[in-house]
Amino acid sequence: MMSKVLIIGGSFAGLTAARELCQDFQVTLVDLKEYYEYTPGILRAMVDPNAYPSISVKYADISQSMGFDFIKGEVIELSSHSAEIQNAQGIVMTTFDYCIIACGTDYYDPIKPHRTYEDLSNERHETIIETHDEIEEAQSIMILGAGIVGVELAGELVSKFHDKNITLYSAQDVIMPGMPKLAQKYAENFLTEKGVKIVYNKKASEEEFKDFDLVFKCIGVIYNTKFLQKNFQENLNDRGKIVVNDFLQVKEHIFAAGDVAQTTLNLAGTAYAAEQMGKLLAKNIRAIASGSRLREMGTLPMLYCVSLGPEFGVTVYQNLVIPGSCQAFVKFFIQYTKVKELENPMFNLMWKGLDFAAEALSHFF
Ligand SMILES: Cc1cc2nc3c(=O)[nH]c(=O)nc-3n(C[C@H](O)[C@H](O)[C@H](O)COP(=O)(O)OP(=O)(O)OC[C@H]3O[C@@H](n4cnc5c(N)ncnc54)[C@H](O)[C@@H]3O)c2cc1C
Numbered sequence: 001m002m003s004k005v006l007i008i009g010g011s012f013a014g015l016t017a018a019r020e021l022c023q024d025f026q027v028t029l030v031d032l033k034e035y036y037e038y039t040p041g042i043l044r045a046m047v048d049p050n051a052y053p054s055i056s057v058k059y060a061d062i063s064q065s066m067g068f069d070f071i072k073g074e075v076i077e078l079s080s081h082s083a084e085i086q087n088a089q090g091i092v093m094t095t096f097d098y099c100i101i102a103c104g105t106d107y108y109d110p111i112k113p114h115r116t117y118e119d120l121s122n123e124r125h126e127t128i129i130e131t132h133d134e135i136e137e138a139q140s141i142m143i144l145g146a147g148i149v150g151v152e153l154a155g156e157l158v159s160k161f162h163d164k165n166i167t168l169y170s171a172q173d174v175i176m177p178g179m180p181k182l183a184q185k186y187a188e189n190f191l192t193e194k195g196v197k198i199v200y201n202k203k204a205s206e207e208e209f210k211d212f213d214l215v216f217k218c219i220g221v222i223y224n225t226k227f228l229q230k231n232f233q234e235n236l237n238d239r240g241k242i243v244v245n246d247f248l249q250v251k252e253h254i255f256a257a258g259d260v261a262q263t264t265l266n267l268a269g270t271a272y273a274a275e276q277m278g279k280l281l282a283k284n285i286r287a288i289a290s291g292s293r294l295r296e297m298g299t300l301p302m303l304y305c306v307s308l309g310p311e312f313g314v315t316v317y318q319n320l321v322i323p324g325s326c327q328a329f330v331k332f333f334i335q336y337t338k339v340k341e342l343e344n345p346m347f348n349l350m351w352k353g354l355d356f357a358a359e360a361l362s363h364f365f
Helices: 012-021 039-047 049-055 059-066 121-137 148-160 181-193 271-290 325-341 345-364
Strands: 004-008 026-031 035-037 056-058 069-072 074-078 082-087 090-095 098-101 140-144 165-169 197-199 214-217 249-251 254-256 303-307 313-317 320-324
Touching: 004 012, 012 026, 012 059, 012 098, 012 271, 026 059, 035 059, 035 121, 039 049, 039 121, 039 148, 039 325, 049 056, 049 121, 049 325, 056 059, 056 121, 059 069, 069 082, 098 271, 140 148, 148 165, 148 181, 148 303, 181 197, 181 313, 181 320, 254 271, 303 325, 313 325, 320 325, 325 345
Parallel strands: 004 026, 004 098, 026 069, 098 254, 140 165, 140 214, 165 197
Antiparallel strands: 035 056, 074 082, 082 090, 249 254, 303 313, 313 320
């Protein structure tokens, strides 16, 4: 009989692990939504809601093509070999031999789905349409937070709507802190030339929100780890992230990956890192099952493509900063092929090659 793997969360980390494991294990994936959403594409969908269907796929379809069981529901408690899941029928219990916690983060509305009312894809699409309508009606828009999400949102808004007053608030003296200076400069020039006002070194107060017709909060994240508080409190750090060892283990047979995992290497919270962690822990589950040696998570190359509207972008790869309209195409290419990869194994083969090349070339830059 095949060993059972329970995966909590069906995004970059969880789906990557599911794909790698479901031929040799009985994999069950639980997500509180009925659909996968390609998070990096959501800001474009907010200004162009017709783009939404292309970034959302029902888990029922993905589970068929990949070959795992899907449960729509919220894991509300995890124990050492079982999980309690709240779904439409009430509370159900499922057991496992191995568990992968890939439950990621929550973000302010409407950037990530709101768990109580957007667990169906049509409800989520309606929210995105409503957001678009609010943007269209607003004259003045505040974006609070100038990390990559805030900057990309400013880029989308200013590229689509030319007549709005858009103000981007940064709590620091730069935008996109942590990115190379050159990338910050390209993004800053792009936005200011198009008329975005950037306010530096300022944390805007609730009082200041009233000066704007619409406010988008692009700050902070909440780690989705409430369901671990009862039995795994000692594995959570003070921010609520799950502390894992070099093999991504929480316990011998319980692993965590993606944004929610606090690795010893302090890996960045990116889709790329989440996928690489998903791949590694799939290898490690196989290793435990076959009695072979576990592998450690290694460092990853810095790789990020920041889009600034549909026609411009900046790609950062290690020390290289590549701006231009080609980068907007790169971002589109990544999105298109990543969503297709969920149902078509050819795209997965292509990405295996690209990931290998990205890793190998990183030693030269
Ligand atoms: C607007 C935006 C743009 C971004 N753009 C980029 C980009 O261009 N490139 C890049 O590399 N990164 C980007 N990121 C970061 C990237 O999206 C994250 O690093 C990535 O999504 C992390 O994936 P994950 O698998 O860890 O979890 P998440 O994507 O956070 O998904 C977690 C999943 O778990 C489910 N879940 C949560 N709790 C439970 C529970 N209790 N029970 C059942 N299911 C649960 C959720 O429904 C969700 O499907 C962006 C992030 C945002 C917000």
